[in-house]
Amino acid sequence: MLTALAGGVGAAKLLVGLAAVVDPAEITAVINTGDDLVLHGLYICPDIDSVTYALAGVNNRATGWGVEGETWTVADQLRALGGVTWFQLGDRDLATHLYRTQRLAEGATLSEVTAELAAARGVRSRLLPMSDHPVRTRVTLAEPPPGEPPEVGFQDYFVRLGHQVAVAGLRFDGAERAAPAPGVLESIERAALVVCCPSNPVVSIGPILAVPGVADALVGRRDRVVAVSPIVAGAALRGPADRLLTELGHESSALGVARLYAPWAGTFVVDEADRDLAPAIEALGMRCVVTETVMSDPARQTALAKAVLDVG
Amino acid sequence: MLTALAGGVGAAKLLVGLAAVVDPAEITAVINTGDDLVLHGLYICPDIDSVTYALAGVNNRATGWGVEGETWTVADQLRALGGVTWFQLGDRDLATHLYRTQRLAEGATLSEVTAELAAARGVRSRLLPMSDHPVRTRVTLAEPPPGEPPEVGFQDYFVRLGHQVAVAGLRFDGAERAAPAPGVLESIERAALVVCCPSNPVVSIGPILAVPGVADALVGRRDRVVAVSPIVAGAALRGPADRLLTELGHESSALGVARLYAPWAGTFVVDEADRDLAPAIEALGMRCVVTETVMSDPARQTALAKAVLDVG
Numbered sequence: 059m060l061t062a063l064a065g066g067v068g069a070a071k072l073l074v075g076l077a078a079v080v081d082p083a084e085i086t087a088v089i090n091t092g093d094d095l096v097l098h099g100l101y102i103c104p105d106i107d108s109v110t111y112a113l114a115g116v117n118n119r120a121t122g123w124g125v126e127g128e129t130w131t132v133a134d135q136l137r138a139l140g141g142v143t144w145f146q147l148g149d150r151d152l153a154t155h156l157y158r159t160q161r162l163a164e165g166a167t168l169s170e171v172t173a174e175l176a177a178a179r180g181v182r183s184r185l186l187p188m189s190d191h192p193v194r195t196r197v198t199l200a201e202p203p204p205g206e207p208p209e210v211g212f213q214d215y216f217v218r219l220g221h222q223v224a225v226a227g228l229r230f231d232g233a234e235r236a237a238p239a240p241g242v243l244e245s246i247e248r249a250a251l252v253v254c255c256p257s258n259p260v261v262s263i264g265p266i267l268a269v270p271g272v273a274d275a276l277v278g279r280r281d282r283v284v285a286v287s288p289i290v291a292g293a294a295l296r297g298p299a300d301r302l303l304t305e306l307g308h309e310s311s312a313l314g315v316a317r318l319y320a321p322w323a324g325t326f327v328v329d330e331a332d333r334d335l336a337p338a339i340e341a342l343g344m345r346c347v348v349t350e351t352v353m354s355d356p357a358r359q360t361a362l363a364k365a366v367l368d369v370g
Numbered sequence: 371m372l373t374a375l376a377g378g379v380g381a382a383k384l385l386v387g388l389a390a391v392v393d394p395a396e397i398t399a400v401i402n403t404g405d406d407l408v409l410h411g412l413y414i415c416p417d418i419d420s421v422t423y424a425l426a427g428v429n430n431r432a433t434g435w436g437v438e439g440e441t442w443t444v445a446d447q448l449r450a451l452g453g454v455t456w457f458q459l460g461d462r463d464l465a466t467h468l469y470r471t472q473r474l475a476e477g478a479t480l481s482e483v484t485a486e487l488a489a490a491r492g493v494r495s496r497l498l499p500m501s502d503h504p505v506r507t508r509v510t511l512a513e514p515p516p517g518e519p520p521e522v523g524f525q526d527y528f529v530r531l532g533h534q535v536a537v538a539g540l541r542f543d544g545a546e547r548a549a550p551a552p553g554v555l556e557s558i559e560r561a562a563l564v565v566c567c568p569s570n571p572v573v574s575i576g577p578i579l580a581v582p583g584v585a586d587a588l589v590g591r592r593d594r595v596v597a598v599s600p601i602v603a604g605a606a607l608r609g610p611a612d613r614l615l616t617e618l619g620h621e622s623s624a625l626g627v628a629r630l631y632a633p634w635a636g637t638f639v640v641d642e643a644d645r646d647l648a649p650a651i652e653a654l655g656m657r658c659v660v661t662e663t664v665m666s667d668p669a670r671q672t673a674l675a676k677a678v679l680d681v682g
Contacts, residue, residue, distance in 0.1 A: 096475070097472065098412070098467075098468035098469075098471050098472045099411040099412050099413065099468070099471030099472065099474075099475060100410070100411050100412075100468070100471075101411065129441075129443050129461075131441050131443060131461035131462060132444060132461050132462075132464050132465050132468065133465075135461070135462045135464075135465030135466075136465040136468055136469060138465075138490070139465055139466070139469045139487060139490045139491075140469075140486070140490050141465065141468060141469040141472060142472050149441075149443035149444050149447070149461055150443060150444070150447045152444045152447075152464070153444050153445075153447030153448040153450075153451055153453065154447075154451070156410035156411070156412070156444065156448055156453060157410075157448060157451045157452075157453040159410050159411030159412075160409065160410045160411065160453065160454050162411075163408070163411060174452070175451065178450070178451045178452050179451075
């Protein structure tokens with residue numbers, strides 16, 4: 059049994075690789091929900107959906123998010139009506155959000171809905187939201203642009219503002235009152251290997267760690283936790299992880315991420331480009347594995363998955 | 371200035387006819403919201419939308435509801451996911467509900483959102499929800515089918531159960547606490563003519579009358595109120611109005627409707643097919659006008675509109 063801590067697109071790629079190497083039914087993914095938002099009355103879980111679509115083989119590889127073969131009839135009409143369109147929702151993707159919102163309104167938990175949606179799409183891995191309680195990543199802007207409040211929701215920062223603003227701080231609203239979703243702690247405690255996917259350390263992995271009990275469970279399994287660096291040669295492959303690390307006082311490098319993960323990850327996987335950092339990472343008390351980590355095609359996803367499993 | 375009391379499709383047809391005869395900007399429609407529902411988290415106003423789409427010239431004439439040239443990508447995907455699909459929502463129609471739900475969440479009133487959506491579609495008439503407060507038509511089933519509660523929401527009765535069940539009673543939940551939307555009472559008090567459209571007397575006009583103040587305002591303008599019978603030769607042209615009238619103890623005929631409307635409508639328009647009922651209707655103290663009332667094409671919509679205006 060293998061448990062993965064997952065954000066969105068980077069995690070989805072590694073999970074697809076892992077599911078190609080081991081029985082997908084042996085994989086549990088604990089997925090960040092700090093990015094979730096309610097828009098148009100719809101409950102949207104970007105990271106859960108990215109992972110689900112990728113494992114179902116219906117992810118849109120051109121955009122990196124959403125569903126393949128997507129159409130935009132609703133969005134086009136919404137634009138014509140003068141509606142809110144900064145968060146793009148394709149027609150097929152919308153069905154996911156309608157389904158989820160209706161089921162939540164009927165009293166289902168997010169765990170239940172996530173399992174239903176995964177099953178409906180033929181996903182055999184177990185997908186768990188980090189919590190069934192709402193946890194919302196809130197972003198304090200260093201210099202709010204005109205008309206912006208000092209603190210905004212994560213998707214306001216990430217999508218609406220295009221993460222082109224400096225960040226002064228983060229908080230995970232609701233985390234202290236949240237409980238891990240059913241199965242989250244057990245899946246960490248009982249896994250043969252826990253894989254921390256190459257997701258944004260502060261806004262994807264950070265919220266998962268903020269759910270009471272998760273960090274302690276990881277510490278208890280430190281020798282079985284393998285983390286893959288999302289930073290290669292000092293830069294994020296996608297998104298603002300590099301800038302966020304710097305803005306929040308960390309080092310934008312694989313070493314900077316290793317410092318954050320050292321308390322609970324016994325092994326750290328870095329790219330060949332960061333081979334020079336291995337001694338410093340090992341000095342943190344972590345085993346450092348150097349391999350190709352850039353998953354630019356399915357073969358490389360599988361290759362990284364094999365390298366991670368070999369560590370275990 | 372002309373004010374119309376409106377349900378859905380029948381009202382929309384007459385309103386299109388009226389807008390062809392008088393300046394659309396001179397028309398105010400007070401629209402039933404008892405049919406409204408929240409589904410998939412979306413706030414749906416079937417009657418407001420039917421009127422808006424018709425006056426915008428984008429109504430779907432084939433189905434009688436929804437938007438012309440509609441596509442069903444979201445609905446098809448939702449069905450594939452195992453979602454709730456008994457209330458059909460086309461892609462273009464969905465944009466309306468997304469817009470409305472988001473604006474309500476932002477704090478706008480239903481009146482404001484209704485005006486925004488009408489303006490975005492180029493509708494020049496003034497469209498008012500009967501109230502900005504929620505009023506929900508609830509239907510008591512005479513013999514609930516297996517698995518059904520004794521009381522269901524209106525759309526459960528109308529769409530999900532296909533109105534193929536006997537009704538023992540109706541109530542308009544929230545009506546006693548609701549206030550007329552801004553402009554509703556004034557539009558009735560100041561209109562040169564108030565037209566009660568050929569809508570379902572009990573579930574379309576009934577909720578409007580249940581909003582405190584509306585019935586009194588109509589009584590005060592009785593000599594300027596013209597109602598068009600939705601029952602022709604004992605039958606509803608569309609929907610279950612005839613059965614509902616009978617089940618609720620009324621007579622399923624133009625005369626039965628006239629009895630309900632006599633307290634506040636000075637003039638009652640019936641179809642040629644009901645010419646024989648004119649004396650009985652006039653005996654109620656109403657003026658009875660006999661004309662062609664079946665709006666089977668745009669020319670007949672305009673003709674009925676002219677006949678109604680001639681009354682005034």
